[in-house]
Amino acid sequence: MESQQLLEKIRALPLSGTVRIMNVCGGHERSISMAGLRTALPSTIELIPGPGCPVCICPEEDIYQAIQIGLNEEVVVLAFGDMLRVPVNAPKQAIRTLEQAKAAGADIRPIASPTEAVIIARSNPEKTIVFFVAGFETTCAPVAAMLEEGIPKNLLLLMSGRLTWPAVALLLSSDTPTFDALIAPGHVATIMGTEEWRFVVDHYAMPTAVAGFTSNSLLAAIYSVLRQGLEHHQFLDNCYTQVVTPSGNQRAKQLLNAAFDIIDAPWRGIGIIPQSGFELKEKFSSHNARLRFPSYADEARKKAGMMPPGCDCAKVILGQIKPTDCRLYGELCVPRNPVGPCMVSDEGACRIWWASGIKNSHSAH
Amino acid sequence: MCLAVPMQITKIEGHTAHCASHGIEREVSLFLLDDETINVGDHLLIHVGYAIQKITEEEALSTWELLDQMLAEDAESAL
Numbered sequence: 001m002e003s004q005q006l007l008e009k010i011r012a013l014p015l016s017g018t019v020r021i022m023n024v025c026g027g028h029e030r031s032i033s034m035a036g037l038r039t040a041l042p043s044t045i046e047l048i049p050g051p052g053c054p055v056c057i058c059p060e061e062d063i064y065q066a067i068q069i070g071l072n073e074e075v076v077v078l079a080f081g082d083m084l085r086v087p088v089n090a091p092k093q094a095i096r097t098l099e100q101a102k103a104a105g106a107d108i109r110p111i112a113s114p115t116e117a118v119i120i121a122r123s124n125p126e127k128t129i130v131f132f133v134a135g136f137e138t139t140c141a142p143v144a145a146m147l148e149e150g151i152p153k154n155l156l157l158l159m160s161g162r163l164t165w166p167a168v169a170l171l172l173s174s175d176t177p178t179f180d181a182l183i184a185p186g187h188v189a190t191i192m193g194t195e196e197w198r199f200v201v202d203h204y205a206m207p208t209a210v211a212g213f214t215s216n217s218l219l220a221a222i223y224s225v226l227r228q229g230l231e232h233h234q235f236l237d238n239c240y241t242q243v244v245t246p247s248g249n250q251r252a253k254q255l256l257n258a259a260f261d262i263i264d265a266p267w268r269g270i271g272i273i274p275q276s277g278f279e280l281k282e283k284f285s286s287h288n289a290r291l292r293f294p295s296y297a298d299e300a301r302k303k304a305g306m307m308p309p310g311c312d313c314a315k316v317i318l319g320q321i322k323p324t325d326c327r328l329y330g331e332l333c334v335p336r337n338p339v340g341p342c343m344v345s346d347e348g349a350c351r352i353w354w355a356s357g358i359k360n361s362h363s364a365h
Numbered sequence: 366m367c368l369a370v371p372m373q374i375t376k377i378e379g380h381t382a383h384c385a386s387h388g389i390e391r392e393v394s395l396f397l398l399d400d401e402t403i404n405v406g407d408h409l410l411i412h413v414g415y416a417i418q419k420i421t422e423e424e425a426l427s428t429w430e431l432l433d434q435m436l437a438e439d440a441e442s443a444l
Contacts, residue, residue, distance in 0.1 A: 030368070034434055034435060112413065113413045114413060115394060115414045115415075135413075138412050138417065141417065142397065142412065142413050142414065142415035145394060145397050145415060149380075187368065187369050187417070190410065190417055190418050191417060212428075213428065213431055214427050214430075216427075242421065243410060243418050243424065249418065251397055251399050255397070355438055356438070
């Protein structure tokens with residue numbers, strides 16, 4: 001069914017009150033914002049961006065550790081591009097990002113693939129290379145593949161990968177969940193399968209649909225969850241069958257299990273979420289940057305682990321407020337001069353809203 | 366970062382596929398698709414240099430339409 005038909009069908013639904021639909025992943029938020037879906041849909045439907053921005057939730061302590069390793073150890077630090085611009089909580093005069101550490105003389109390089117990390121390590125056998133990995137399952141599966149294929153001795157990993165569903169589980173376990181339906185992430189589900197989201201339906205009786213990234217797929221998913229709600233018949237729908245199956249990519253899942261233990265892990269601004277992080281298995285201890293280098297954690301550091309002072313990223317990530325509700329949005333916090341990670345990452349809700357044309361709190365849709 | 370990109374295979378060498386799309390050429394790992402029959406001409410969904418799923422040409426085209434829009438929007442907002 002085409003977008004226009006889906007929109008008409010959605011408009012024709014007898015919705016009696018506001019329905020709040022959370023979309024988990026940054027990719028979905030980009031599609032929604034770019035297509036202007038919020039304006040096209042009836043105002044009784046509220047689309048809420050969720051916690052699916054791995055750069056936004058990457059622990060502040062890990063970024064700080066990566067910066068300190070880069071400055072104090074004889075290493076090359078590698079990270080995916082966005083990570084270089086995320087600020088830690090440090091005084092204005094201090095080095096606050098990996099990019100600033102690079103400007104101060106540390107060898108820090110952006111990469112776009114785990115393969116590049118291996119190439120750099122092999123081409124520089126005399127150097128120690130630290131690959132700082134932030135990302136969800138879609139990114140950690142390639143990292144697991146890289147590990148299985150074998151990495152050189154001089155390549156270490158600082159693992160900061162996360163699982164997506166535990167953050168949603170946390171939101172659902174609240175006494176007052178801030179949403180009524182869920183659009184589950186398409187590329188995470190390509191790897192992990194739709195079944196990973198069954199708990200949302202079975203345990204919380206919440207309408208759920210996995211969506212792809214086109215307007216068609218997103219509108220189909222929105223239509224599905226609205227119908228599910230109206231008919232009081234919740235089920236796990238898949239609106240991205242072209243790519244996503246119930247059990248996902250089995251090989252990728254096997255590789256993830258072989259490479260990583262799942263641990264209780266901190267999310268920036270949120271705290272520890274149980275069983276939500278990927279850590280290297282013991283067999284990879286010699287490649288674990290957390291074991292090789294001392295902790296540079298500084299007890300005196302204010303607000304370690306938290307979002308920057310005054311920044312409301314944590315509330316945006318949890319779907320409690322809109323980007324435009326943050327008093328810094330568009331004024332003190334813009335992509336060119338970001339305060340918090342949601343404005344840095346191209347999967348951050350704030351950056352996405354900005355890019356779609358919402359330049360200040362008054363032009364919110 | 367979460368958005369995987371479609372590309373078409375031009376050559377296969379073991380676990381590596383040479384892929385092309387929109388004038389870009391990349392070497393892509395097939396390691397995550399080990400169990401499938403992959404042929405030259407197939408379309409793949411690629412994330413951080415690894416193929417995560419085989420897709421149809423139709424799916425590749427509709428995803429590229431979307432990505433083109435996003436790239437255009439990024440270019441505009443960077444001005």
